[in-house]
Amino acid sequence: MYQYLALAAILFAIGVFGVLTRRNAIGILMSLELMFNAANINLVAFNKFITPDGLTGQIFAIFVVVVAAAEAVVGLAIVLLLYRNWKGIDVDHINIMKW
């Protein structure tokens, strides 16, 4: 089980790193997907090793995938709007909330 958890943790850390450091908004969305999947791996691993009788973890993972898909749609729509308004998707330049 630990191999799975380690994998998930590494994946999550890569996702976090990506979210914090990517300048490209699409890159950030992709990093977010990594974090979702790290969580999914955890859910499936826990389901397999701790409560093997039920399918709760696996179904939960499928829900996460569905919600992530919806989130990606919304996120990409936002990115599209950003592009139209700023002629670019570099998040460093999108600071209208500054001060």
Add this chain to the structure above:
Amino acid sequence: MLEKAFLIPLYPLFAFVVIVFFTRWKERLSSYISIAMVTVGLVHSLVVLIQMIARHGMPLELSRTFIDLPEIHLELGIWIDPLTAVMLMVVTIVSGCVQVYSLGYMHNDPRWSRYYSYLSLFTFSMLGLVVANNFFMIFIFWELVGLTSYLLIGFWFEKKSASDAGKKAFITTRIGDLGFIVGLLILMAYAGTFNYQEIFAKVTGGEVDAGIVALAGIFVFCGAVGKSAQFPLHVWLPDAMEGPTPVSALIHAATMVAAGVYLVARAMTLFAGSEVSSMVVAIIGLTTSLLAATMALTQNDIKRVLAYSTVSQLGYMVMALGLYGVDFARAMAHHGANFAEHFHSPGFYAGTFHLMTHAFFKALLFLGAGSVIHAVHTNDIRDMGGLARKMGITSITFFIASLSISGIFPLSGFWSKDEIVATSAGHPLFFVLTLLIAFMTAFYMFRLCFMTFTGQPRDQERFDHAHESPHSMTVPLMVLAFLSIFAGWTGLPWLKHNFATFVYHHEPYHAHANYLLMLVSTVVALSGIGLAYLMYYRGAISPAAIGERVRLLYRLSFNKFYFDEIYEVIVVKATLGLAAVLWWFDARIIDGLVNLAGWFTVKWADAKQLFDTYVVDGAVNGIGYVCLAGAWILRLVQSGSVQLYTLVVIAAAIGIVIYRVTPGGFLYYLAGLLLVALARLLTKMLASDRVKAEPKIEG
């Protein structure tokens, strides 16, 4: 009707209110309302008098609480006794005559309605004064009389002398009123009430110390001195002749000046208890009478002669009342409780009786003088003469009044003056001077008559324009002439019930005819008339020669003993001087202190302003600046970069986990974070330098 007697003063008040508020612009109507109301009052007074006679003079008191305080009980009420009933008659008759007379005398006057409203107010005040049942009320009406007399004397206020005369009358009587109110307060303090009867009961019952009673009496008498123009406050009355002549008749015959005598008669119990205060009253009366008679001898203004005559006659009445008090006090001291058997002084009767008869013939004299002035447009008797041929009714009535005031049998004045002489018979000095005054009275009255109505006209032009007055003026003259003859007959000594048994103070006085005294007073009066006849009718004795012979006396009399000049120096100058000193004190010291205080306040305010600007405002602004500066630092956190916020959240989450696992390691973590942040800041700054170095290319 007796119980409704409180309405009598209210009739003229009603007229006053109606004139002032509704009929001011309907001048004729105003005068008719005023006359109608005083006539109603006259009829009512007559009914009251008849009822009073029918009940044998039993008094009636009606009273209602006005103000009830713990220590003081003030009431509004009426006290109707024979004296009141007689006074009501006198006031309403004279007021009625004067108002009718004014229809003729005041015609074409621009302030006609105002004149009648004042007359009504005056009549109201005087009637109220007469019916009052306590000293508090009488004082109110007393002051009202003073006010209205001021208004009436100064009625022609365009004339400086008239407005001055009004002020003089008002201020002079006010001096007396000060004494009056002091007397009232003494009475209140020691008797605890203002009601006449309660005070008198306490005084006769010995509940109030005799010395206090005497003191209060003298102070109350001060009020009478002012109002009745007694020495030394007599100076206002001659000047008051500046008012319209009917006003002089009203004020100086029957009402205002009678108020003082009425007050002495009303408060007789206060004086009768003390020989000292009664003697003061008698001496003041005698002095006044003598001085005024002397002054009247040489005056050339027809109204001034009458004015001094009024002062003199009022002094007569006051003297008679005072002598009554003296006799009363002496009898009580000698004979104790049942002194009444040994006590026969006609003084009270004489004073009040003369008050009534004098009211009629003096009103007649004034109105007659007004008629003359109306005809010749001058007051100076040296410009008159021979007017009897032009003005029949005026001259006849004037002669009747002069005979009456001189005390010629059988006119009114004879009976009342005779009683005054009889009163003084027990006091030798008073007796001699009373006869002397009677002599002078007869002389100056007939000097006036002869110079005005007989002989050759001294001013032909005025004489040619002279004419008899209209009926509205002659009818009141005739009415008053009738009363000047017959009013005195109510006091005939041969009647069983006469004035003396009706109006009395302690016990009814039963007059008896003293033929010797009658003879003496008649002889004195006739000799006065005879001297006037010789000097001014026949010209047998030259007045100028006599004036030259007693030059000093003549000048004293002509200049009224220099009273006005003396008062000018002593009172007016002193008052003005004091005022100047006080003004200086005010302007320099008080104002200086006030201005100094103001200056200090301004300076102190300046100091406080500095404090405000720099300390208080500084503190407030300082707080503001601190906040602003803090905000400048803190807003750096609001970078608008979501990635930075996320970084902080994740760093904090990691920090919490580290803290839970190894609290000690948390510090190293924080230090690490700080190092990373500083390093990042440094690189950022270097990066921004680089950006500045290479201009940014847009698009």
